[in-house]
Amino acid sequence: MCEEIARLFRQLTHGVYVIGVAHGEVCNAFTAAWMMQVSFNPLLLALSINTQHSSYGLLTCSRVFSVNVLSQDQLDLAAHFGRPAAENKLATVQWCRKLTGAPVLTGALAYFDCELSHSCPAGDHELVIGRVVDGAVLNADALPLNYRDTGDLDGSSRLYPDAF
Numbered sequence: 001m002c003e004e005i006a007r008l009f010r011q012l013t014h015g016v017y018v019i020g021v022a023h024g025e026v027c028n029a030f031t032a033a034w035m036m037q038v039s040f041n042p043l044l045l046a047l048s049i050n051t052q053h054s055s056y057g058l059l060t061c062s063r064v065f066s067v068n069v070l071s072q073d074q075l076d077l078a079a080h081f082g083r084p085a086a087e088n089k090l091a092t093v094q095w096c097r098k099l100t101g102a103p104v105l106t107g108a109l110a111y112f113d114c115e116l117s118h119s120c121p122a123g124d125h126e127l128v129i130g131r132v133v134d135g136a137v138l139n140a141d142a143l144p145l146n147y148r149d150t151g152d153l154d155g156s157s158r159l160y161p162d163a164f
């Protein structure tokens, strides 16, 4: 049954993003698929983040984050930033700071710079709503990476319950 529920949830479509966080000089970034636009006016994005991630503390302290859109040829970056921050994950990629100071990957397809608007608990995650204050398309020729093309990179197949 667990596999059936996992297969069911794999029918939902998601992109793949690297979320950049920074508090002062301390920076980090992690891969996320649970991210979507939720308002036109104001422009709002919603991100579901596991509060155990080391990025969570940085995000809630600084109240800013970036959303870096990965392209189809950046599966390696999805894997790299999907690992825990044992080492400085940003040391091996090119990045810069834009308006909010959160890390922006210069090789991303596009980025959004966000200020934390509000958040609420969402089961074993927290739903973070960010107001978009800046952003740009960085590689107009690239196509976005789809979550379904990452296979079980996030190990989520074993996280689904056996029953509803």
Ligand SMILES: Cc1cc2nc3c(=O)[nH]c(=O)nc-3n(C[C@H](O)[C@H](O)[C@H](O)COP(=O)(O)O)c2cc1C
Residues within 6 Å of the ligand: 016, 028, 029, 030, 031, 032, 033, 034, 035, 048, 049, 050, 052, 053, 054, 055, 056, 078, 079, 081, 082, 083, 084, 085, 125, 150, 153, 154
């Ligand atoms: C393809 C993929 C999608 C992921 N989506 C999310 C997500 O939407 N939310 C989340 O909290 N973690 C997600 N993760 C897990 C984090 O990227 C991972 O736990 C990471 O190690 C957290 O990094 P940190 O501890 O340095 O903050 C995803 C991982 C992968 C590989």
